Amino acid sequence: MTPVEAERPRALLAGASRRWVRLLPWAVAFVLCVVLLPTTIVVLTADYGLNGGVASALAVAQSAPLLLAVVRPLHAWYVVFAADVAGALALLGVDFEQRLLWPFPPMELVGYIALCLALGLRERRRTLVLVWLATAGANVGLGFVAPHGSGAKELLFTILGGVALLLGGVLRERSEVQRRLVEQETISEAERGRRTLLEERARIARELHDVVAHHMSVITVQADTAEYRLAALPPDVREEFTSIAATARESLGEMRRLLGVLRNEEAHGELAPQPGLAQIGQLVEATARTGGPVDFTPCDAEVPEAVGLSAYRIVQEALANVVRHAPGAATHVSLSVSRPADGQGGEQPADGQGGEQLAAGRGGERLTVLVVNEPPPEPPAGPLEVGGTGHGLVGMRERVRLVGGTLDAGPLPDGGFRVAAQLPLTEEDLT
Numbered sequence: 001m002t003p004v005e006a007e008r009p010r011a012l013l014a015g016a017s018r019r020w021v022r023l024l025p026w027a028v029a030f031v032l033c034v035v036l037l038p039t040t041i042v043v044l045t046a047d048y049g050l051n052g053g054v055a056s057a058l059a060v061a062q063s064a065p066l067l068l069a070v071v072r073p074l075h076a077w078y079v080v081f082a083a084d085v086a087g088a089l090a091l092l093g094v095d096f097e098q099r100l101l102w103p104f105p106p107m108e109l110v111g112y113i114a115l116c117l118a119l120g121l122r123e124r125r126r127t128l129v130l131v132w133l134a135t136a137g138a139n140v141g142l143g144f145v146a147p148h149g150s151g152a153k154e155l156l157f158t159i160l161g162g163v164a165l166l167l168g169g170v171l172r173e174r175s176e177v178q179r180r181l182v183e184q185e186t187i188s189e190a191e192r193g194r195r196t197l198l199e200e201r202a203r204i205a206r207e208l209h210d211v212v213a214h215h216m217s218v219i220t221v222q223a224d225t226a227e228y229r230l231a232a233l234p235p236d237v238r239e240e241f242t243s244i245a246a247t248a249r250e251s252l253g254e255m256r257r258l259l260g261v262l263r264n265e266e267a268h269g270e271l272a273p274q275p276g277l278a279q280i281g282q283l284v285e286a287t288a289r290t291g292g293p294v295d296f297t298p299c300d301a302e303v304p305e306a307v308g309l310s311a312y313r314i315v316q317e318a319l320a321n322v323v324r325h326a327p328g329a330a331t332h333v334s335l336s337v338s339r340p341a342d343g344q345g346g347e348q349p350a351d352g353q354g355g356e357q358l359a360a361g362r363g364g365e366r367l368t369v370l371v372v373n374e375p376p377p378e379p380p381a382g383p384l385e386v387g388g389t390g391h392g393l394v395g396m397r398e399r400v401r402l403v404g405g406t407l408d409a410g411p412l413p414d415g416g417f418r419v420a421a422q423l424p425l426t427e428e429d430l431t
Contacts, residue, residue: 011070012121015179025070025118032114037063040107044087048096048105058087062111073118077131080115081138084108084157088142103142104157112157113164120168128165135161193394200395204402207274207309212255220248276308277301277335280315284333287319292328292373294319299335303367307423310399311335311369317395318371318419326376326417334370337425364426366405375415396421 012025040059044050050058061083069076088103096102104112119131139158146154223245227238277299284296303311315333322331393409396419400407405423412418 009071012073012118026067028114029066029070032111033063033066036066036107036111040105043105043107044091047100048091049094050090054090058083058090062087062108066111066114069115069118073115073122074127077115077119080112081134084112085138085142092145092147098148101153101156102146102148103139103154109157109160113160116161116164117168120165120170121172122168125169128169132158132162132165196394197398200398203395204398216248216252216255220245220252223248274305274309275312276305277303277311280312280333280335283312283316283319287323287331292322292326292331294331294333297332297334297336299337299367301337301367301425303337303423303425307367307403307425310403310405310423311367311421313399314369314396314419314421315371317393321417322371322373326373328378329373329376329416331371331373334368336368336370337365338368364424366422366424369419369421369423371419372412373416 011022013021016022037059040062041052041055044055044058045052062080065076065079068079084104087105087108091102101109116131120128123131136158139155143154223241226241227233233241281296281298284294288294319331319333322329396409397407400421400423403423405421408418408420410418
């Protein structure tokens with residue numbers, strides 16, 4: 001949006017979602033202008049006896065600005081208010097019947113009320129108060145020169161104008177509150193998604209540090225005990241092992257300090273060894289005890305610890321979603337090692353970022369993780385997580401992206417849900 005477009009005033013209700021609502025102010029202003037313009041001329045000339053030229057000029061000044069009020073209601077009010085006061089003064093020079101309304105005839109009241117409503121929908125409280133005070137001041141001031149005396153009916157201009165200003169102001173503030181609530185909800189939803197993603201990434205980082213720390217500890221132990229386990233080591237080789245052990249201990253100490261920063265007060269239970277493929281059977285048994293039958297096809301292949309941990313967490317989140325969204329549904333969990341062409345999982349990259357990783361790893365074996373649940377016996381209380389806004393799917397995508405795999409998750413035509421992940425097993429593909 002250019003600066004000129006930003007300064008350009010918007011029409012009333014221009015932000016409405018429906019087209020007919022956006023066109024409504026223009027339609028009302030056009031109808032009022034078309035109806036009030038000839039009516040004012042006829043009434044001022046025929047009933048009040050005002051000169052035709054003066055009546056025509058007043059009619060144009062009182063009716064035409066209503067079209068401007070759709071975009072600039074305050075500017076239109078300046079013109080209409082001055083024309084109404086001028087019309088009241090002009091009527092003092094003619095002799096009209098006492099039954100006729102003065103200082104503001106009925107057609108002027110209609111136009112002014114519509115204008116006050118437009119003002120209430122656009123202007124701030126302070127401006128509305130000043131407009132009403134000007135209206136009341138003019139009405140009371142003209143009452144002192146009333147040709148037939150003043151009464152309660154002469155105050156209709158002030159009363160009805162104030163009601164229209166109040167109604168428009170209430171509607172404007174209500175719309176403003178609703179708009180701010182929608183904006184706040186949008187911001188909160190984005191913050192929740194970002195916080196969920198950051199929490200899952202921190203959790204993955206803690207688990208991977210545990211895995212790497214285990215390997216570093218093994219390296220340290222092997223390098224320290226090499227001179228005792230291996231006989232007749234040359235001095236230079238012994239010094240090399242000593243240097244390796246010292247470097248490994250230093251790296252392990254730095255990783256533990258970093259791990260202490262990543263952990264929070266609620267993460268003490270994560271100090272236990274990280275699970276892998278061997279523990280997936282326990283997840284299946286736990287899910288089956290909740291009442292839903294689970295069919296499990298295990299895999300005894302040796303996989304890297306990062307892949308095993310990712311597979312465990314994917315199955316864990318998928319089964320948790322089954323329990324949460326499809327209680328009692330029959331579920332099928334299978335693990336298998338295959339080439340990419342033979343895999344059962346989808347070829348869609350997780351988060352749209354795995355295309356290059358998939359192309360780079362086509363020659364290596366992959367672990368296929370498949371979790372499929374049938375429709376629940378009874379309709380679930382809430383919808384399945386389809387759009388990736390749930391914590392489970394966020395975690396799955398992050399874990400699959402971490403090891404350079406692919407993920408395909410979505411509902412099935414029969415009402416079930418399918419989660420399929422392919423995780424590379426070769427070291428060069430684990431990027």
